[in-house]
Amino acid sequence: MNKIFETPLYPYRRAPEQDEERIMRHKVVVVGAGPIGLSAAIDLAQNDIPVLVIDDNDKVSFGSRAICFAKRPLEILDRLGAGDAMVEKGVEWELGRVFFGAREVYRFNLLPEAGHKRPAFINLQQYYFEEFLVRRLRELEAEGRPVEIRGKNKLAAIGAHEDHVTLEIDTPEGPYNIEAEWLIAADGAGSPTRRMMGLDFVGKVFEDNFLIADVIMQADFPTERWFWFDPPFNRGQSALLHKQPDNVWRIDFQLGWDIDREHELKPENIDRRLRAMLGENIRYELEWSSIYTFQCRRMERFRKGRVIFAGDSAHQVSPFGARGANSGLQDTDNLIWKLKLVIEGNAPESLLDSYDFERILAADENILNSTRSTDFITPKSEISRILRDAVLDLSARHEFARPLVNSGRLSVPAVYDGSPLNTADALDGPAISRPGAPCPDAPLGDGFLLDRLGDRFILLTIDAEAPDEIEEDGITVTRLSLSVRDDTTGALKRRYLADEPSAVYLIRPDQHVAARRPSWNENLFRAAIRRATGKE
Amino acid sequence: MPDTTDLILTPNLDNADDFYATLLAAHEGLSKEESDALHARLLLILANHIGDNKLLEQAIEAARKAG
Structure with a gap:
């Protein structure tokens, strides 16, 4: 087992408020020390806005989870002082192969445009990403920036008021209370903050299950993304193979809807699948496995008074296209400068309404794209399967069919067309x-x-x-x-x-x-x- | 492959994803029989738009060989 999962990065320590009668009011509290919460905290700390991060855990997340980081988020991480660490550790890839049934139908090259500092994509396990962000946060803390992270601090209750939020926090040594002028809820898809506030979360649940396995192997596979439609080793379903650093390979098997989770997660059953896919003689070590289902949905509004939702707590997409963590980073990128201006009294609170406008526009674009990918990978009807298979058949010989093949439209940043912050274009430019x-x-x-x-x-x-x-x-x-x-x-x-x-x-x-x-x-x-x- | 290159077999759609989504949406709620009929009508409409028998023969040939 990889040690990174076991080492507490921000172990529990008793906070001063736990011994005080007076309730302390914080400027900004971030709930959740995942990629989005940590990025928000770093951005705030760099801007000298006091921020406290609380998380019910004290370690990086278990398993690779989000593994594909696109150019725009890497550029944002450059601004946050974590871009180099990501790119140095990450695996760059440009080549992809598409298989239909037993045959390879075509290969593609992402052909990234020249003249950009950052590559189109890197693959990197989410636990490394979180580790780099915690390290950056510690650096800022050591510089005397106003940032603090508290592990094993679980949000137990929340009270929303006109100009502040009250929080009850559970710890191993019992509960305590604090207040926050602003709260950023970056507490993930199951967001306890969202649930405790009774806020809506509507959208589409896809009836499908995917088995993820992270395996460590010394394999000859090149650094490419391989995607199978209806392969012999997973009939009627799909599969994906993707390389991560440290010889870890991410393998996704589509399982279908009506499955026995416990049966599928048994190591001998995962082993059977892996050998059918990669060959009987492979040697590997299973690092992590999980079964997931997914939703494509978002909150109606991302801001409710002094509580602002970012990342998966505000919107969820299917994993095809790497639009989860990538879009969450763009949420905080959009939010923090606005929040800073409002906190410092240099902009009206209504500036934050543009966060809703701009990031809802982006969320809808991500949901649209990832829903289309899902519809292609998992056809919903006989006729959509016939069309899908026709596209794949044609793609082997005819280039025109390849743009129709959709195994995920990789994340690109949204353009905030129509945003209330834009001034009408007055240049005949690009x-x-x-x-x-x-x-x-x-x-x-x-x-x-x-x-x-x-x-x-x-x-x-x-x-x-x-x-x-x-x-x-x-x-x-x-x-x-x-x-x-x-x-x-x-x-x-x-x-x-x-x-x-x-x-x-x-x-x-x-x-x-x-x-x-x-x-x-x-x-x-x-x-x-x-x-x-x-x-x- | 056809001998001539009149038939466009390189990407030519303005937005492939939008087109595909529109095509799928047209089938939503239809039975398989109704979908087949929709496809037949669509094909005849597109053939008429192309209007050139040589091109259509090449298209039929390309479709026959791809399966």
Whole structure:
């Protein structure tokens, strides 16, 4: 057994509040020390907003769970100071193979676009991810940043009030009470916070079960993603093989609906499946196995007064397309800068309504994509199976059918089209950097553009004049001045100018575009800053 | 494969996922018999739109060989 599962990373310690009569009010409490809660806490701590994380456990999560991290979340992790650790440990992959029945129908290459700091995807076990985040949080703590994590602290009751939340917390030494001005519920799909508040969670439950096995083996398989539709070793179902670091392989077997869970989880039955799939003579060690079902659904609103839901607690998708942890990271990326401005009194509380708008838009996009993948992998009717099989048959010979094959549309960030924070597009520039879009990366000298944006408002000028700094009602905006003369690869021009000679972009702290024009105009950009901070 | 390259067999749909979802949605709630009939009608409508017997022969041949 891997030791990482057994070592408490944030063991229980008695907190000062447990010995005090007075109830202490915290600025922000995060419930849940999973990937999303930890990311939220790091972001807050980096911005010097006091944050307390509580979790009913004290270790990383058991088993690989979320294993595929996409480019945009890696860029966010760069901003949080954890990107390098992830990418150094992670496995990069670009090649995929698709099998139908006994034969391989085609291979594909993701062909990631050049000129980005981060790869399209890495595979990495969730426990490493959590470990790196805890390490980063400890670093910030050691620097004196206002962050604390408490293990074996279980949320037992919650009371929502106009300007604060009351929490009753259970510990091994009994309960205690605290208050929070803001609460971020990152407590997962079964969110106790959501349940205790009696909030809705509607959507679709798919009638299917998947067996996951993490096996350690010295195998010759290349670093590729292999997906089987209706393979001989799992008739009528699907299977997936994916490589993780440390020679751990993730294997997913679709089981169907009416199964005997205990029977399927018996090591001898998993062994039978593995040998049918990988060969009778394989040598392996089973690290983790689990059976999961999934839902595609979301809360109607992600914010209820002073309680804000992020990640799986707010929305769930099928695992196809790696849209769970990836979208949760984008939730906190969207939320924290807004919460900071509200807490510091530099934006109205209504700015947080845009979190609902933007992240519900993203959740719906993720749910749509992952539902479509599910419908392809698990056809719901005879006719959809006939169509699915026709697509797969055609895909062996004809390239046109391959974009129709859907074993997961890998996570890409949502563009916040129509967001109340956007200013109407005033540049005849590329669509990929329109208002609402996440800034595409581009090489800049020895480094990359996104590393220069950081986590504050930026005025990006490309061959255009503008003040080096402006302040609008408490919001400071710093200029980053670039020129196509330094754009040796042409990526900056392609991604930000197209055929325009110059541009000025207003970029939000989460690196999404708020406004753009061909040149500086003080009144219009001041209005755009107010708009991007919920003031008009 | 057909000798000529008139028949487009490389990706040509604006949005493959949207098209596929629309196609599946058209079948929702239909019996197998009704779905087969829908497919037959759809095929005849698309054939008429293409209008070129040479192309249609190539398409039939491509479909025959793919199974």
